[in-house]
Amino acid sequence: MVIKLKCVDCGREFEPFVVRYMCDCGGTLDVVHDLNVLRKIDLKRLFDERWGTRQKPYNSGVWRYKELIFPVEEQYIVSKPEGNTNLYEAGKAGEYAGLKNFLLKHEGENPTCSFKDRGMTCGITAAHRMGAKIVACASTGNTSASMAAYAACAGMIGIVFIPEGKIAYGKLTQALAYGGKTLQIKGDFDDAMTLVQEVCDKLNIYLLNSINPYRIEGQKAIGFEILQQLNWEVPDWFILPGGNLGNNTALSKGLMELYELGIITRKPRIAVIQATGANPLYKMWKNKTPYQRVPNAETIATAIKIGNPVSWKKSLRGIEWSNGVVEEVTDQEIMDAKAWVDASGIGAEPASCATVAGAKKLVEKGIMHPEEKVVGILTGHLLKDPDATVNYHKSALQERGIASHFANAPVQIESTLEAVKKQISSLIS
Numbered sequence: 001m002v003i004k005l006k007c008v009d010c011g012r013e014f015e016p017f018v019v020r021y022m023c024d025c026g027g028t029l030d031v032v033h034d035l036n037v038l039r040k041i042d043l044k045r046l047f048d049e050r051w052g053t054r055q056k057p058y059n060s061g062v063w064r065y066k067e068l069i070f071p072v073e074e075q076y077i078v079s080k081p082e083g084n085t086n087l088y089e090a091g092k093a094g095e096y097a098g099l100k101n102f103l104l105k106h107e108g109e110n111p112t113c114s115f116k117d118r119g120m121t122c123g124i125t126a127a128h129r130m131g132a133k134i135v136a137c138a139s140t141g142n143t144s145a146s147m148a149a150y151a152a153c154a155g156m157i158g159i160v161f162i163p164e165g166k167i168a169y170g171k172l173t174q175a176l177a178y179g180g181k182t183l184q185i186k187g188d189f190d191d192a193m194t195l196v197q198e199v200c201d202k203l204n205i206y207l208l209n210s211i212n213p214y215r216i217e218g219q220k221a222i223g224f225e226i227l228q229q230l231n232w233e234v235p236d237w238f239i240l241p242g243g244n245l246g247n248n249t250a251l252s253k254g255l256m257e258l259y260e261l262g263i264i265t266r267k268p269r270i271a272v273i274q275a276t277g278a279n280p281l282y283k284m285w286k287n288k289t290p291y292q293r294v295p296n297a298e299t300i301a302t303a304i305k306i307g308n309p310v311s312w313k314k315s316l317r318g319i320e321w322s323n324g325v326v327e328e329v330t331d332q333e334i335m336d337a338k339a340w341v342d343a344s345g346i347g348a349e350p351a352s353c354a355t356v357a358g359a360k361k362l363v364e365k366g367i368m369h370p371e372e373k374v375v376g377i378l379t380g381h382l383l384k385d386p387d388a389t390v391n392y393h394k395s396a397l398q399e400r401g402i403a404s405h406f407a408n409a410p411v412q413i414e415s416t417l418e419a420v421k422k423q424i425s426s427l428i429s
């Protein structure tokens with residue numbers, strides 16, 4: 001096996017297939033690849049040869065990059081397959097952000113409609129390889145949807161811990177429908193996270209939160225696939241939302257490895273966007289203060305409503321490496337940006353649109369330049385959170401202090417031709 005696990009803090013190394021998510025010192029773990037072995041393979045050519053193949057598992061947008069993600073024996077791989085998502089021109093959302101060269105990678109086009117599937121295929125595969133029968137996660141929604149689906153495919157029992165009453169409807173729907181044993185706990189995401197770690201530890205259940213190092217490996221494929229879609233030409237920026245901070249950790253880890261291998265020769269900059277009510281990384285970054293959790297995190301973007309992200313330390317590594325930045329956006333900015341992402345015909349859930357809101361802000365601050373090539377990651381599908389969208393368009397978010405600047409409200413009319421004509425003429429005038 002050419003991989004091992006390594007503690008981010010003290011450097012201690014562990015065998016890859018032992019059930020362990022943290023070092024004894026409390027540090028999180030990385031999967032470390034033997035780059036000297038990988039250097040002997042023409043990876044770029046191998047990945048390009050697999051592009052568009054119908055052969056399993058290389059038809060997956062994760063397992064296409066297997067050597068650099070998770071070199072595991074093929075019989076253990078559980079893949080739906082995932083990835084192969086579109087990279088769109090941002091259209092009106094680009095104009096809104098003030099960028100001329102803005103692309104949006106739509107990770108909501110994964111099998112369970114969020115990027116979490118990319119990590120989950122690796123996490124479940126690791127579980128399978130280690131002989132796990134029961135898997136669990138705490139989730140703001142998308143991880144549970146993804147885990148429930150992959151557990152179903154793998155014939156495992158999936159147990160989902162969700163914060164009570166705080167999960168978007170589309171996501172809860174999926175967890176229940178795929179057969180996840182769904183436990184709503186009294187408390188927020190951070191409480192659920194603490195509990196699930198204890199449960200997995202004591203009850204011999206395999207933990208599939210993003211603290212799981214294999215999930216991070218799978219998520220690296222977002223960056224690999226974007227680069228491949230761009231013929232391996234590195235954009236000036238990647239921009240994405242940050243909640244538990246696993247995704248930006250993964251993106252930058254993958255880019256760092258490509259850079260070390262000489263597959264890319266230029267570093268992009270990485271911008272991580274947090275919601276103002278759930279912004280521990282931003283605070284730390286801006287004020288140059290030590291890490292501190294944000295109690296009672298709050299934002300309409302439930303996927304990033306996390307006050308105590310498990311991957312904050314790993315995440316900083318990549319931001320520093322890439323000369324990146326951390327920014328924050330308000331719920332108002334998120335929902336207004338979302339209106340434009342949606343109106344571009346692309347559409348995404350609120351957390352995803354922190355990407356576009358953040359780009360707009362960085363352009364306004366002169367940190368991002370209008371001509372630069374920017375790739376934004378849309379992390380989840382529009383239909384994940386129908387309530388947020390409908391309430392915005394019905395101007396029903398005032399309670400949360402959100403005005404509906406770009407509302408497209410449904411209009412009630414008489415059922416007559418005249419009434420319809422009136423509505424249509426007001427559209428074209």
Ligand SMILES: *Cc1c(COP(=O)(O)O)cnc(C)c1O
Nearest residue numbers: 142243244245246247303379380
């Ligand atoms: C999980 C998730 C995020 C946050 O990703 P992290 O890795 O936790 O930073 C953002 N958007 C959506 C839609 C998600 O599901």
Ligand SMILES: [Zn+2]
Nearest residue numbers: 007010023025
């Ligand atoms: Zn350690």
